[in-house]
Amino acid sequence: TTMDPKRPNSTQIVRFKPSRDIDAIITARFLLRSEPSMDDRTDGGSLEYDYYRESCPRAERIVREMVQELYQVRPRGIPSLLRLAFHDCFVEGCDASILLDPINGMASEKDASPNELLKGYDIIEAIKFEIERACPRTVSCADILVLAAREALLTVGGPFYPLQTGRRDSMISYAELAEHQLPSPFIDLSEILSSFGARGFNERETVSLLGAHSVGSIHCKFFEDRLYNFSGTNRPDPSLESRFLNLMRSRCSKFHSASSPKLSVAPSPSVRAAGLLAPPMAEPETVMSYEGLGPRPAEGPAFGAPYYRSLLEGRGILFSDQQLTGSEETGSWVRAYAWDTALFRKDFAETMLKLSSLQVLTAPNGQVRVNCSKIA
Numbered sequence: 001t002t003m004d005p006k007r008p009n010s011t012q013i014v015r016f017k018p019s020r021d022i023d024a025i026i027t028a029r030f031l032l033r034s035e036p037s038m039d040d041r042t043d044g045g046s047l048e049y050d051y052y053r054e055s056c057p058r059a060e061r062i063v064r065e066m067v068q069e070l071y072q073v074r075p076r077g078i079p080s081l082l083r084l085a086f087h088d089c090f091v092e093g094c095d096a097s098i099l100l101d102p103i104n105g106m107a108s109e110k111d112a113s114p115n116e117l118l119k120g121y122d123i124i125e126a127i128k129f130e131i132e133r134a135c136p137r138t139v140s141c142a143d144i145l146v147l148a149a150r151e152a153l154l155t156v157g158g159p160f161y162p163l164q165t166g167r168r169d170s171m172i173s174y175a176e177l178a179e180h181q182l183p184s185p186f187i188d189l190s191e192i193l194s195s196f197g198a199r200g201f202n203e204r205e206t207v208s209l210l211g212a213h214s215v216g217s218i219h220c221k222f223f224e225d226r227l228y229n230f231s232g233t234n235r236p237d238p239s240l241e242s243r244f245l246n247l248m249r250s251r252c253s254k255f256h257s258a259s260s261p262k263l264s265v266a267p268s269p270s271v272r273a274a275g276l277l278a279p280p281m282a283e284p285e286t287v288m289s290y291e292g293l294g295p296r297p298a299e300g301p302a303f304g305a306p307y308y309r310s311l312l313e314g315r316g317i318l319f320s321d322q323q324l325t326g327s328e329e330t331g332s333w334v335r336a337y338a339w340d341t342a343l344f345r346k347d348f349a350e351t352m353l354k355l356s357s358l359q360v361l362t363a364p365n366g367q368v369r370v371n372c373s374k375i376a
């Protein structure tokens, strides 16, 4: 039977209430899609839409509400959820291995150097706490992690994507692999492409995924070599446009000042109870963000296009970001996404979905942790 994708007859679609037409169309397309293709390197075959519909029908709503509430009191914590999911999924798949604390005999991914400044663990714990109260020992941390990332994206204006659930949690933390497999901000285009390529992402998909850098903040230490001592030359990166160089230097002097976000909205009891008010630790250094940096039109979406336009102007903050304009193929996608918002939102939704189902563990493998930082 043929169906009009704008008028899906699935109750699942209605329940998700995607915020925009384009999101509804994407949702419908995914739901109507036949079996995942074999060259899709995701193992998402045994995940299901609304896996918890009977065992924990409120699960997805709890995630959504907690993320939205947190956005009111700690907006800067929200992008970290997206990064957390990326760093989990990129290393041995989306299995919440990143959330495990070290125990005797097992080092933790948390302590691997690429994860040094990762935040958001406390947010996931708080969401898990609420979900455990509603349905004990039912919803995996791995599902909560990718659901929270999706809600975080929606909150900051990103596209919706219909996540399947049913992931299970790993019993191992892959500290050694995290140390070597997470991409560094100092790598060049070929290294970026081979890192993402190894996980099944082509050039177009890689360029779209990096659009996640539309939100959040970046500590000076990840790019100050470009401002003061590029490749040991004692000079700035010659590719940096001079006004941009000055702007970045004004934000990142050689002597960092501490900064901490101010709260402006009264927190709700559940957020207060979860102790999620203050950032978990003081921000060690000044930070820089793409938001407000690039040329942003008076109207129009803030998620996506300004990031790619910054790159076209040579205003990439990270060396690795700017690398995306470095080849014909990737550069053409940067240009496309800088101007075609609908295309970007569609591609980004698809690649986030792919990222969120990389090498997942499903029953009977893995487990459902009770406390996300400890093996059950």
Ligand code: HEM
Binding pocket: 076, 079, 080, 082, 083, 086, 117, 118, 119, 183, 184, 185, 186, 192, 209, 210, 212, 213, 215, 216, 217, 218, 219, 220, 222, 318, 320
């Ligand atoms: C070549 C690939 C990538 C590199 C080298 C990279 C590197 C970085 C670095 C160095 C930061 C700054 C962290 C800090 O200062 O606290 C950052 C932030 C961030 N990254 Fe990436 N990243 C990459 C890809 C991605 C992808 C694929 C996603 C998600 C799909 C992502 C999401 C984020 C987010 C949301 C932030 C902001 C975090 C916050 O504000 O707390 N990144 N990234």
